[in-house]
Amino acid sequence: MHWTKEAIKALDFKFRLNLINSITGIKPANLIGTISESGTTNLAIFSSVVHLGSDPALIGFIVRPTGEIPRHTYQNIIANGLYTINHIHESFIERAHYTSAKFASEESEFDMCKLTEEYLAGWKAPFVKESKLKIAMEFMESIPLKRNNTIMIIGQVAHIFIDDIAVNDKGRIDLAALNDVGLSGLNRYYRLEEIAEHPYARVNELPDF
């Protein structure tokens, strides 16, 4: 199948939403936890979390603050500068998915979706107890992408908590051992099965393809 720019523009709204949300490939499935100034916790699923650098350890994600869903996440991060990123596993895909419903601001997705708040290392923003890889994030910068009214939130990693079994002696994380899932588009979830590991690529060590 082939779509041009004009054909994409002319597509049915929902078809285009599904298609364009899928074409970048598999996406990470993470829950971002925050807390409001009045103490209401918020939890929202995001598929746009992206690695920006290792030293300093920086992570970005995209929010659409004019949209209805990530609004509380954005407001809370701007208000107090703290958030958490929590991997989603097979055991709680459905509960994580429904954090995207439009709950009222006084309702916590933790309560509504039966996920458990956890507080670690004195961090004010809530972690997801069910998650086996949790990151405490310090807000650094908000970069407006004016072209489509989205915002890239950049934060620095303040704490990492991971199940021992999933980290090897080189610092590599076994996502399959964590039962991590990936996401395609807005609603399809995938299990991960490791099938290859390749060394750092050097020009004088090319394999015989």
Added chain:
Amino acid sequence: MHWTKEAIKALDFKFRLNLINSITGIKPANLIGTISESGTTNLAIFSSVVHLGSDPALIGFIVRPTGEIPRHTYQNIIANGLYTINHIHESFIERAHYTSAKFASEESEFDMCKLTEEYLAGWKAPFVKESKLKIAMEFMESIPLKRNNTIMIIGQVAHIFIDDIAVNDKGRIDLAALNDVGLSGLNRYYRLEEIAEHPYARVNELPDF
């Protein structure tokens, strides 16, 4: 295991590189194709491709232009504004992985890694013939992330080419049918198995968790 910000800073360089590149979860595995003004093609693996919006259809990715690898990709995009994004499948993971080796600027990764250039819809930048999901991209904007000297490249989707079998009547793409792979850290590749599909989440239609 628990690492604080200070502990992360103090980690061995390679351990930190592996760890921080893995903590965001599964990443999409894409090859970005470009062509220089002198006509040399370039192909590079990227795991930072991220959906920005559906209408207009915008996609971002992160480059480190001071680094040695994505330099040619960045230079070519800035020079002529055209690039392609091509999904990586199980059948050519190793060849895709080795595009990250530091080839000289006059060497094309297509030749060195035995992948096939393809030209479609009159697009000047090369596609990867072996890929079953290919996107022609028009460069829109380059946003410097000064905090760590990286750049977010934003482009608009100009053409999408997908194997018919992988798109359903709602516009959803079956990444498993494409034999797409995901990437963790810098070198672990994962097969995808679809395990759940959930509807658009509405507060008055919450399941009985």
